[in-house]
Each structure stands twice: as structure tokens, then as C-alpha cells.
Amino acid sequence: MLTAKSGIKTLEKGSIVTPEGFLAAGMHTGVKRKRNDLGMIYCDVPASAAALYTQNVIQAAPLKVTKQSIAEEGKLQAVIVNSGNANACTGKQGEEDAYTMRHAAADVLSIPEHRVAVSSTGVIGLAMPMDRIIPNMKHLDLQMDQEAATAFNESILTTDATKKSTCRQTVIDDVVITMAGSAKGSGMIEPNMGTMLAFITTDAAIESDMLQLALKEVTDQTFNCITIDGDTSTNDMVLAMASGKAGNENLTPEHKDWDVFVEMLQQTCEDLAKMIARDGEGATKLIEVQVAGAADDQQAVQVAKTVVGSSLVKTAAYGADPNWGRIIAAIGRSGADVNAETIDASVGPIQLLENSQPLAYSETAASDYLQQDTIKLTVDLNAGDGVGKAWGCDLTYDYVRINASYRS
Amino acid sequence: MLTAKSGIKTLEKGSIVTPEGFLAAGMHTGVKRKRNDLGMIYCDVPASAAALYTQNVIQAAPLKVTKQSIAEEGKLQAVIVNSGNANACTGKQGEEDAYTMRHAAADVLSIPEHRVAVSSTGVIGLAMPMDRIIPNMKHLDLQMDQEAATAFNESILTTDATKKSTCRQTVIDDVVITMAGSAKGSGMIEPNMGTMLAFITTDAAIESDMLQLALKEVTDQTFNCITIDGDTSTNDMVLAMASGKAGNENLTPEHKDWDVFVEMLQQTCEDLAKMIARDGEGATKLIEVQVAGAADDQQAVQVAKTVVGSSLVKTAAYGADPNWGRIIAAIGRSGADVNAETIDASVGPIQLLENSQPLAYSETAASDYLQQDTIKLTVDLNAGDGVGKAWGCDLTYDYVRINASYRS
Numbered sequence: 001m002l003t004a005k006s007g008i009k010t011l012e013k014g015s016i017v018t019p020e021g022f023l024a025a026g027m028h029t030g031v032k033r034k035r036n037d038l039g040m041i042y043c044d045v046p047a048s049a050a051a052l053y054t055q056n057v058i059q060a061a062p063l064k065v066t067k068q069s070i071a072e073e074g075k076l077q078a079v080i081v082n083s084g085n086a087n088a089c090t091g092k093q094g095e096e097d098a099y100t101m102r103h104a105a106a107d108v109l110s111i112p113e114h115r116v117a118v119s120s121t122g123v124i125g126l127a128m129p130m131d132r133i134i135p136n137m138k139h140l141d142l143q144m145d146q147e148a149a150t151a152f153n154e155s156i157l158t159t160d161a162t163k164k165s166t167c168r169q170t171v172i173d174d175v176v177i178t179m180a181g182s183a184k185g186s187g188m189i190e191p192n193m194g195t196m197l198a199f200i201t202t203d204a205a206i207e208s209d210m211l212q213l214a215l216k217e218v219t220d221q222t223f224n225c226i227t228i229d230g231d232t233s234t235n236d237m238v239l240a241m242a243s244g245k246a247g248n249e250n251l252t253p254e255h256k257d258w259d260v261f262v263e264m265l266q267q268t269c270e271d272l273a274k275m276i277a278r279d280g281e282g283a284t285k286l287i288e289v290q291v292a293g294a295a296d297d298q299q300a301v302q303v304a305k306t307v308v309g310s311s312l313v314k315t316a317a318y319g320a321d322p323n324w325g326r327i328i329a330a331i332g333r334s335g336a337d338v339n340a341e342t343i344d345a346s347v348g349p350i351q352l353l354e355n356s357q358p359l360a361y362s363e364t365a366a367s368d369y370l371q372q373d374t375i376k377l378t379v380d381l382n383a384g385d386g387v388g389k390a391w392g393c394d395l396t397y398d399y400v401r402i403n404a405s406y407r408s
Numbered sequence: 409m410l411t412a413k414s415g416i417k418t419l420e421k422g423s424i425v426t427p428e429g430f431l432a433a434g435m436h437t438g439v440k441r442k443r444n445d446l447g448m449i450y451c452d453v454p455a456s457a458a459a460l461y462t463q464n465v466i467q468a469a470p471l472k473v474t475k476q477s478i479a480e481e482g483k484l485q486a487v488i489v490n491s492g493n494a495n496a497c498t499g500k501q502g503e504e505d506a507y508t509m510r511h512a513a514a515d516v517l518s519i520p521e522h523r524v525a526v527s528s529t530g531v532i533g534l535a536m537p538m539d540r541i542i543p544n545m546k547h548l549d550l551q552m553d554q555e556a557a558t559a560f561n562e563s564i565l566t567t568d569a570t571k572k573s574t575c576r577q578t579v580i581d582d583v584v585i586t587m588a589g590s591a592k593g594s595g596m597i598e599p600n601m602g603t604m605l606a607f608i609t610t611d612a613a614i615e616s617d618m619l620q621l622a623l624k625e626v627t628d629q630t631f632n633c634i635t636i637d638g639d640t641s642t643n644d645m646v647l648a649m650a651s652g653k654a655g656n657e658n659l660t661p662e663h664k665d666w667d668v669f670v671e672m673l674q675q676t677c678e679d680l681a682k683m684i685a686r687d688g689e690g691a692t693k694l695i696e697v698q699v700a701g702a703a704d705d706q707q708a709v710q711v712a713k714t715v716v717g718s719s720l721v722k723t724a725a726y727g728a729d730p731n732w733g734r735i736i737a738a739i740g741r742s743g744a745d746v747n748a749e750t751i752d753a754s755v756g757p758i759q760l761l762e763n764s765q766p767l768a769y770s771e772t773a774a775s776d777y778l779q780q781d782t783i784k785l786t787v788d789l790n791a792g793d794g795v796g797k798a799w800g801c802d803l804t805y806d807y808v809r810i811n812a813s814y815r816s
Contacts, residue, residue, distance in 0.1 A: 056737060056740040056741045057739075057740040057741070058737060058740030058764075059748070089733065089736060089761075089764055089765070089766070091765050123733070124733030124737070125732065125766045234736075234740065311719075312811055315807075315812040316812070318808065318812040319812030319813055321812070321813075325497065325531070325533050328466055328497060328532075328642075329464060329642055331466070332464040332465040333463070333464045333465070338466075356466075356497055356499075357499050358497070395808060395812075396812075397805050397808050399723075400726065400803060400804060400805050400808060401805075403727070404723040404724070404726040404727030404803075404804075405727055
């Protein structure tokens, strides 16, 4: 029997419609050439909502609309998402278009406008193809089966190679709590910037301010710890909806199983974050950097992000080159408190550096390890108790090909 | 006749030995396979010296030794440089080796050890091949002709495609002042991090603290405004030596032509910085980003560096794609005070954006412009009087090839 004590279980076949109360749909309207480009998540009751947005000063129109919706009463019943056009840098018309999308979705669902969130991803600076999006909204076929979730998962992708979805269960207050997530990563219709979108559904009972608290905490340790190429989109959004249908007592930090809930949210977000990193443009492998011995956790994450974001580390990973000089140089420029004489570093199980000095190790074994599609680099700064992780991907010819091809 | 008023003249055939008092040499000792790998600049009088070093916490042994030399009395007579081995992360032995290089150079020249600077560039973490460097030092053939300067310029390169040198003259206090510089950029013997080295010679009379003041000021606007891949080497060094042989009055900020001197130093450093950027690993073109209308100059530089360092802007430049969405997104994440509604942007003479809205422009003309080997991107934030520039290069297949090839 699953209990909070026994932990959190992964549901291989679960999806964003597995938590009680959620339906989804996805369809092709012709904004993109082939794949689905319009999607919706719907909750049959008003769900507590929380969201985090890009830190880019330039923010796309849908973010403004979604913020307004959530500000109204902290509840959402639906999110309407399109891919193929980011509705960013589109001025007054873009803003009107985002409001029109919200209005049309609310109309189809017969719910108040402020219970609808709007999200877009794709090319920047082009007018939204409203003639494709609006008339098709009524054809979105909301269902609670796997097929509908898959159709939604596809509808949010741009040039992502894979759909990204995860689902977990645990027990809180003797009831089963389910949580799921869908995401898209760095990709594009035409070579333009990628956008990270993530949508999380759960049937846990939790007020929106508490959900926001938990989401902020885990986002800093998951989505904010991935880097593909250091560029931040104008459209990034992480949105969580909690239907409350599981019937547990409202979750707050005072609830005995608050930590279990946060842990489940953390695992969900980490799953999606790693899927996004692995599917970075042109990537052939996922790189995880684990840092220990930093002055504090924040500095550990800072070091991990600098290492995983280094173009030289990323190309060395692609070339399966255990080039620790690049790792140590990235650590040194990270801005964290680093003692130049006390750094240990390993690739997978093979330690390369001890106290900043090279050890005798088998280059062949280290290179063999780096051929794998998941690479772990571990660093110990031996300067404190801070720990942290970050995720990224290798830098390949395909990254250049994808981003240097002329838009057409 | 050349006067301070008439400005600063470029000497196409000048080199680091053109300023009075300087000699140079370069030779092949076998640290590198083919090209020169050991070089020296010598001044026949003690020269006022100033230097700036990498901001990486991990610093190579020669930097420590050079700092000690200059700290002694602010004077240098020689700098000994090797390429092929960075003498970084080489522990106690590396430190001893750097001191041994200094000692050997002082011995050959019959000058005090503290008048010798040491500089190294190349692979990290390998023991210095002292058996090649030390016995050959006495074979360095110091001369004051162009050939010797060229031999030196080659001796500091790693995988740079081109030698980098510049020379200028002006008149201060009715005497001709000459200034020259040599540099190397981002490259490597084996795929390891690149190092930026720059050596500047002048026959101007100026005390070392004033030279340091001027060097710091212009470095912040030149060398610190280039980015190849965002990685900072353990070995970066900019070193200036002033022989005083021109016979002008000592230059200080109170001297009527101080600004002319600083301008000449600025032009010298900017020349070298642009040469380094253009010769970035795998680069096919130089990108210059000019920012106006920032809250202050520092923020302008911050925006310029963020744009020129963006992998998406760099790949767009390679693909000759006037993809302004990437420019505006980089501006938005730069951390500078930016008004999302007031940004103008142009590629070369073609304006793409006004008040953050796309203008009607010819994509073909913009793409044609981006095919050139020098690209200017100009941005006006319309939010203040701050101006700044930064330089970088495109991101190409060759960058990945160079850095992903396994060391062998």
C-alpha cells in the first residue's frame, strides 16, 4: 500500500489528465506545418493556480494576460496554448490577440475569462494567425484519456525532438494524490529563440498562495538550474493547477506531509527539467553537474550552472574528452567563493582532480564514460556544506546547423 | 607634420620593436610541433610597467611571478613568453618552473630577476617542458627589426589563425611618441582553454602607476569587451612597458596631452581586441555591437556584451540571418535597465526595429549585409545617455569541431 511514508511512486502511464478533474486536448490548425499547434488543459472545477514567468524584461503578451487572470482570484480552469507563434514583440495588436484568445476559450468553455491562462511559443515578432486559432478553438476535443494528453503534449512543441511528460502518486491524509506535468524545451519553428513551457496538474487540495510558495521553491532548484545556451526566452512559463479533488486536507507548510508534497513537485519539475535539457537544440546527451563543499547551496548551484553552461565543457562532452582544465576554469570564473587549491572533480565514477591537482586516471575509461547519453560531473570545492545541481546538454554541430540555417 | 592636435597616425609597418628601446625575439624549441613557441621582448632601459590579469580565481603560476616582479619597483626590462603549455594547475612544481624561467631569462640578459615578467599559454595541467625552454633561452636572438617582431608575434600563438600586431604614433611635448602592441587570442594546442595575451610597448615617458591607471581605463573598454565563448582563461594577461626614450615630460592626468596618450592606448588595445575577436575559434566574422541610450556607459557595455555573447545571435550572424528577435531577447536578459517598448535596432545601415516594433525592411538586403566579414549591430535603448561597444565573433561548425575533437 502506498503511504506518504512509503514515498512517491512514478506512474509510467500517467499524464496531465491522470490527476482527478483534468481533461486535455490538442489539434493541428495550420500555424505549424505538420504537428499539433493548439492545445488546452481544462479542469472541471476552479483549480488553485500558481505560475512563474521568464525573468527577461521583454515579455510576450500572453504572460501579461495570464498574470491578470491569476491575480483575479488565484483560480484557473483552463490554459489555452499555441505553438508556432510566440506573440512576442507584437505590440498593441499582440496584446489584443492574447485577450481575444482568452475570451474565445472562456466562451467555448462557458467559464469566466479570468479563469483562463494563455501561453504561446514560436517565432517572435510576427502577427498571430488568429484566423487559424480562433475558429478552431471550438474543435478542441477535451478528453481525459492518454490520447488526449499526448495530443496536448505535441501541441506545445516547437522543434523539440521529443514530447515531455511525467506523472507521480503519493498518499497524503489517507488519500491518493496524483501529480503530472507536461513541458516543452528549447526549439523553434523558424530559427528564433526557444521557449520553456511547463504545465503541472495535481488533484491535491492546496490554496493558490501555498502552491505558489512550493512552485517557487522547487523551480529555483529545477527549471532555473537548466541551461541550453544561456539565452532566456520572452515567453517562459511554468504553470501549476491543483483541483483539490483528491480530498486531502489543504496543504500548508504546517501540514505533516507538506514535505512529501513539495518533494513530489520537486521530482515532477526535475523530471521535466532534465527532459528539456536532454532535448536541447542539437543535443546528444544530458549533462548533470553536482557540486558539494560550497560556501552555501546558492553558490553550489552557481558553480554547477557555470560548469554546465560553459561552451568549452559542452563541446568537450560532445567530443567525450575528459578535459578537466575546462571544468576547473569554469569553476574559477563562476563568481563563487572558491579555493584554487582544494578542488576535487570526477566524471562519473572516475576522479580526475584532487585538491586541484590531476590524478593518474585512465583517459580511455573516462572517455568511454563520456560516450554515454547521460553524463554526471561531480565537483567538491571542499570549502563548506553547500550542495547543488544543474543540468544541460552538449554543444554539437547540430546546434549550429539548427540556429544558423536561414529562416525560410 | 604630426602633432597631438593633428591626432594619432597608424604605422602599417610598425611593430612592438618600433618604439625606442625595444628588441624582440622568437624561436621554435619543440614545445609546439611547428610554430615558434618561445619569445622575448626586451627593453634596453628599465621600463615603467603595468599589467592586468585574468579575473579567474584559478590563476596560472606565471601570473604570480609577474605580479611579484612588477610589485618590486614597477619596472620591467623583459618579458619571457612560451606557448604550448599554460603552466596552470601544475602545483608547486609549476610555481618553481615559472621562477626558474624568470631566473634563466634574467641570467641570459644580466639583469635583476624582478625586472623579468613571465607569461605562458597552452595546455593546462601538464608539467612544463623545462628541458626545451631553459637551454634554448640563450639562443633567443634579440633584434629590433620587423623580422624579430614577427618571430615574437608567432611565438605567443596557440591555434590562432593570424598574428596580431598594431603600431601608432603621435606627438606629445614636440617629440614623437610611438606605441605598439602584440596579442594572441583564443586558441589552443590541444583542445583546452584559450588564453588572451597582449603586450604593449611605448617609448613614452610615464611612471608605472600612471601607466597602470591608463591601462585599466582602456582595458575595461577594449579587452574586457570582447567575448569568444564566455569562458575566462587562467592565464590572461595584458602587459604594458614604457621605455621613456621619446623624451616627453612624464605623462600624468595633469599633462595637457594625457588624453592623447590614453586615446592612443585605447586605439592600440581596441585594435588588438578586435583582432582577437575576429580570430576567435572557428570564427568567420567580427561582430561589433554598439549600444546607445543606456542609463549609463556601464549598462551600455553590459547590453553590448550580452548581445555579442549570445549563442543565438552568434549563430544568426554565421547564418547571415537578420533575426532581431534574438537581439531583443538578449537585451532583455542583460540585466540592464531596459524599457521594453523603446528599443531601436539596426544591422549595419538597415534599421529593423523602432520602439521595439519591427519595421518593414528588405530581408535580402539585411542578409546580404550580414554576409560581410565585419558586422555592426547598433542598438538604441532610448533610456539615457550611456554608450558602449563590445566585440565578438560568429559561432560556427568549426568552433564545435575545434573544441570537440579529442586531444591527441
